[in-house]
Amino acid sequence: MITFENVSKFYDNQTALRKISFSVERGEMAFITGPSGSGKTTMLKLIYMAEKADEGRINVNDMELSQLRESDVPVLRKNIGIVFQDFRLLDNINVFENVAIALRIRGVDEREVKSKVFDALKLVSLRHKTDSYPTALSGGEQQRVAIARAIVSEPVIILADEPTGNVDPDTSAGIIRTFKEINARGTTILLATHNRELFKNSGKRVLKLDFGNFAGEEIG
């Protein structure tokens, strides 16, 4: 589903990733971990093409990213649900609309939007915040809106970047449980985190990064 072959990414003054090879099977759930600045976010950005790889090949959902036409990028992204590390909520629309936008972009029928959004918000325990604006939410609440937006469209792939950095352990466990349920229904999930609790005893594969280098793989 997601395949990295000798992928490198350089920023002006910095190697963010060096010759990374890695693959996630269709329907698999995998983790990326590593210290701060080791390239986790960069790896995810390469998958949804927010950045372009400088070397190597990336294949996502049978699409060869380096050969993707510009007009196919939205097609790629519509298959992916993303929880951004910095949430990226839209400040000028309320929580409901922030989640609904993922459906609207995918052209989901207006009649289905409401129930799907409410279901997603229920999963992250935010039904009572439907009408709030992002600026009036606590950090953890914002993060959960971001999660709801990523899962509401039932994408083929979910990329989650530190999705539990701002929530308590119980909520965190609930979120992981939700991800596992979604994964069980066939969705491929790649989750970047430094919270070992998330993958400990999960039985899932964990890719370790260190300063942009591959630093081993383990089963959590």
Add this chain to the structure above:
Amino acid sequence: MITFENVSKFYDNQTALRKISFSVERGEMAFITGPSGSGKTTMLKLIYMAEKADEGRINVNDMELSQLRESDVPVLRKNIGIVFQDFRLLDNINVFENVAIALRIRGVDEREVKSKVFDALKLVSLRHKTDSYPTALSGGEQQRVAIARAIVSEPVIILADEPTGNVDPDTSAGIIRTFKEINARGTTILLATHNRELFKNSGKRVLKLDFGNFAGEEIG
């Protein structure tokens, strides 16, 4: 140093804090914990007067906040170093200037600024990112810049809101160690987090919140 007496805070449609009484002694280090949305950030906001309490009395550094004249608010804040949950870095200046601003606001002599900023950046292992702009940093790096800015001015009080939410356990441990060292030199520190690792076996007091209510105190 910080005293809450029956403090309540209401948002339009929400009770964020209900009759909280709590105090932190001069030179103490204490934690606030509780699930997402329980009012941790709100409590810190009340201390640096980003929000006003609707009920009760708050005393910080011998200042009665409800009686503080407007012109004294900056005086209060200059005694406090804050790590914001959402970092609040200034995007149009580089890392060095983002940290230096805390000194500039306090009128620190320009000759001292450079060495102090470099020392603070070294403490959070970011000397190599001095010239970067916040938008080119990883989540954890941004958080560490925020920490450096809070400690660089050697304030009397440090308020840290989820200061390790975006960093790996090792870095996290290093940050807590740094806070403890600063605390040992007499600085009062109040730290909001849901990461139990931070206060486990610390021997420090932990205030527990739940949906805005006081939910017990324990020694970590």
Add this chain to the structure above:
Amino acid sequence: MSMSYSFRLAFQSIIRDKWVNLLAVLTIAAGLLFTAVTVLTVFNVNLITREIPKKFSVNVYLKENLQKQEIDNITATIKKEPSVENIKFIPKEDAWKELKSSLKNTEYILEGLNENPLPDTLEIKLKKDSINPDAVKKISTMLKQIKGVSEIEYGEKFLSSIYSLSLGIKTIGLTLIIIMSAGTLFVCYSTVKILFYRKNREIETYKFLGATKWFIRFPFLIEGATIGLCGGFLGLLGLLILYYFVLLKVGSTFPIFSSFVFPLNMSYLLPATGFVLGVIGAVIAIGRIRY
């Protein structure tokens, strides 16, 4: 992508930033009002000065005692000239009466004259584009050679001054219109662009969520178009108020302004320009969207 959704998004955004959007609308209104006022002023001044050349005529004094037939021949010859608009024959009796009436209080000047000393005259009005010193000189040389013509008279000074005046007004008017219009359009465009800048992060988020270019652009275009259109209509409203209250009032005191022309059928131009500017400003502000 549903249209109604784009509209809702656009209007939500407009309402959320209502004050600064209002400011942009007012700015565009002011800008378009400027252009309109300038264009109308220049247009009207030009209209008034265009009337002046109509007063210009070339007088052909005929020899005495010509036959009707001869006069008709001369008239026909002159009429052939392409630059001649029309010819009027003024018998010497009429000219005499006119001279007397024009002297009015001082007609005793003519008391000593027993006989009308004036000649028959052909008053020639020239076509508008021939009213310039060179053309008139050429024509008058030509006229002089016609048999039966005794003298040619035209206000040389008057001619050259109206000529330079009308050319000057045209030049300065056109310069003014160009400066004002260009400046105004730039100001309007710039306002929309400044209004939209820093939406980058918002646009980036849409992109990352998989939105197509038009899904992203549409709400912004609607927003820009609405702001531009509102600005245009407000400018038009301002112009109409200005026209009715100020000019009609001034016109009643100074009749010269009561003939001020306001081409109502062109008034759609203001909202239209506002609309186009809003859309273009937004398009350029959003920039080329690359995934």
Add this chain to the structure above:
Amino acid sequence: MSMSYSFRLAFQSIIRDKWVNLLAVLTIAAGLLFTAVTVLTVFNVNLITREIPKKFSVNVYLKENLQKQEIDNITATIKKEPSVENIKFIPKEDAWKELKSSLKNTEYILEGLNENPLPDTLEIKLKKDSINPDAVKKISTMLKQIKGVSEIEYGEKFLSSIYSLSLGIKTIGLTLIIIMSAGTLFVCYSTVKILFYRKNREIETYKFLGATKWFIRFPFLIEGATIGLCGGFLGLLGLLILYYFVLLKVGSTFPIFSSFVFPLNMSYLLPATGFVLGVIGAVIAIGRIRY
């Protein structure tokens, strides 16, 4: 708080957002150029029309065969009138010569006259503020009653038309200046304000870090002032270019424009206005800072 730091912060911010700041500068430049062009045009048109009344005179025709003494008496009486600027005596011989020369090619009209039929004339120029229909009528009635005066003549139509023309130009000019200036100032202010809006979060961060009001405001004010000042200077530059290249060129073709007046010593007004607008725009955009 160190001044130099505020300046550095301001200039860093200006440079980081250079394109949109440039747009704001250009907008302000355009706006101020507008006002200046309007004011100068109105000012100059007014200057030209102010010359017209100088050509107006009241002619007092004297009875025939008056003694030098009598004429002097009449002159003295008239001179006492406060509205009279000056008096010129034109002997009938001079008037005769002038009439002859003005008839030029048609002087044979006068061929039958043996004797000069014209009277001696006193040509009276009135003070500027007395050149209006009522005042002139009053004075002419008064003049008629002076012994030795036979007739009073003045161009009634000319008078009323120059009077209404100059009043009209003044009115329309003032209206234009007011609309344009108000509009332009608003546009400039609005541009700065739109430019600064959404800095709320930045300002809030400064506040939370303990910055005093002036520490926060200063960099923004410097930014606004710089943008306004640049806009003002650029507008001035545009105006000078316009003046030298367009008007001096037009002036060489149409002498009427070569007398176009440009008050160079007022040119500091453009940068000054820009500066003030930039500062005010920034102040209002930042708003009242409450901790």
